[in-house]
Amino acid sequence: MKIEIQGINKSFGAVQANADVSVTVASGTIHGLLGENGAGKTTLMRILSGYLQADSGEIRVDGGRLELHSPADAIGQGIGMLHQDPLDVPALSVLDNFALGLHRGFWQRRGRIQRTFFNLCRRFGVQLQPEDRVGNLTVGERQQLELVRLLALGVRVVILDEPTTGISEPQKRLLFETLHRLAEEGLTVIFVSHKLEDVEMLCSVATVLRAGQVVGELRAPFDRERLVEMMFGRAVVAPPFASRCTTREALDIQSLVVESSRMRMAPASLKACAGEVIGLAGLEGSGQRLFMEACAGIRKAQSGHLVIDGVDLTNGRYRDYLDQGVAYVPASRLEEGLVRGLSVREHFVLARQRAGFLVDWEAAEQVASARIAEYSVVGTTGSRVEELSGGNQQRALLSLLPDSLKLLILDHPTRGLDLGSGIWVWQQLHERCLQGTVILFASTDLDELVDNSDRLLVFSGGKVSQPVASAEMSREELGFMIGGVNL
């Protein structure tokens, strides 16, 4: 289907998220949509999927005007969307989420639905257990589930809002192959991403948005520098990684064993120096998260020891971890990191004013406005966190961290961030290393892992490798280890 978006305007209060946006997507193509955080990509796609109503403008499909008042209308027209933050029902099982809205029949026909589900999973290399609770899955697994569900719906236009943030390289290759094949069969794909290499691999055309407006359109083969300049209005280059590692031992983890109802991790050991950055590599759900939660004091370890700056914190109270200067930044921003419904200012009260009875709003306002300016969060201190764009939520989350920390643990620190912001976040983090902070971070992005860390721990199905120096790892070797070879 050919889609013409014409003159779309959409404002949220004072913020104009889309200003006279017009984009034409040809039938059977894979069309990229690029732009920095807060550029208005998600807003535009939500309008196209019927989730939001535009203030003005129209959408035409194959020349005919579409009236989209709700997602039901869009689904009826064969337009489906994978949302940036998984829009599913955490309390229900994988299969229930898959079945929800799938057909109009009366009986569930679980047997038949399960067969469809397994077929699609096999086709796309997705491994999900139908009876697992979706709330227990990783963000990546939830995105995979949504994707499989959309394909089962038989949509003719599929909108993917950053679908590659939670999947592994092999899964990504499978996904791209499938999308290419589906596009040949006539499926129209709109692909929103921050990863230029993904866009290069996949798209034949790309439209760039900046501050709610269309800046321009490029065709494959893309000129990377030109794309970056259109997105940010300037050239963006990452500075090379320089180790801030000292010789003072700051973190000592001995044979830490952590267990959840889903998996039991093999003992993991790690000694790190002040200022060192350790990357945790591996497919999502391979045990990194358990390891990080145990290090952060959120989860009890079955056995082993965790010593930070000479203080044994093993299975201590969470409070003690905080007092020792340990901080954890989880991956799902809106569910674990931030409190929906509270403003940015109120988050600073929660994070900074732990003692005292009355809230010092003035102080909170001061810190909040200084920090969001420093972290270039697009929004005000009064914005509720769910109103911020995905990338700005991540910035807000980072801006909440205390100034001096001994151990900073981050789960996917740049997930959803644009190129410029990603570079900027790593500059901030590396600066913290200068003060002796040890950084542990998990990522599924091999480039991010290798480019930003001193050493790597590779996780695979609950097993953990010895620490290896990042500089000595080729991406290929790393890929093998993540797959479980030579671990």
Add this chain to the structure above:
Amino acid sequence: MDSAIIIETVRSVVASSTPLVFAGIGELLTERSGITNLSLDGSILLAAMAGFAMAYVSGSLLLGFALAMLVGALIALVVAASSIYLYQDQVAVGLVLTLLMADVSSFVGLRYVRLPGPSVPSLSIPGLSALPWVGTALFSQNLLVYLSYLLVLGVWIWLYRTQPGLRLRSIGERPEAAFARGIPVNRMRMVYTGIGGALVGLAGASYSLCVKLGWSHNHTAGMGWIALAIVIFGGWHPFRVALGAYLFGALKSLGSLMQPVYPSVPTQVFQAAPFALMIVALLLVAGDAAAIERRLPARLAPLVRAVFQHGTPAGLGRRFEQG
């Protein structure tokens, strides 16, 4: 005690708990859709009065039940509509309606106090009622009792085996996600609140036409509050809500059996004991399904999950606004 007395006691417990089953299941449907209808106690009173009065005046039980269900549905719809369309707080509106409807029932019902009225006939189910022990206790009842059995089973099937039921669970859990999948969240909430309210109305009429016949001031004596508590303790699961209703009925009749045995104990103790015992018993029933599951062989786990899965609907009481 010989077995005949026990069977008769069980039979009367089942019969007298039936209105509570209707009210609990009705509220369960409403809350599963994400709306809290706190007006239950007042709705039940008014429905009990209206149902009895209608049956008395027209001589038709069916008309009595129909009016009661209409009353229950309308009151519930006021709660839902004021939240969805008028941006009012569900809890506040529900509470005000409770008080208001209780007074309305007293006032309008003045003319019908202590009149002898019609009642629903009993009907033994051939075959089933001949079963040893349970036959008489469960299958020698009035028609509404059989209806309540079917309702509990039907609601369970609806929730866990059908597509509309799955959609219902999703709008109470995460309305945004349901909306994104093409489900008209607010319209569905209105529908389920209406159906739930109609069942609450049925509860009122089945009390005044089957259990404690007739009408008097504050006739249903706090049944709405009990129903609300049972829905919570029953984890929004139809079987457990029904179990909770029968348990409460059993505890109450235990009180009246014990009172003559221990005349020295003040009667208030026996009147209040069911409420306290209920909390203890329901805490036990509301045990962690995951814990039960872990102790069973893996093959049975899905079955246990199907029967016991529960939890507060995450979207309960939260307005949903579409963009």
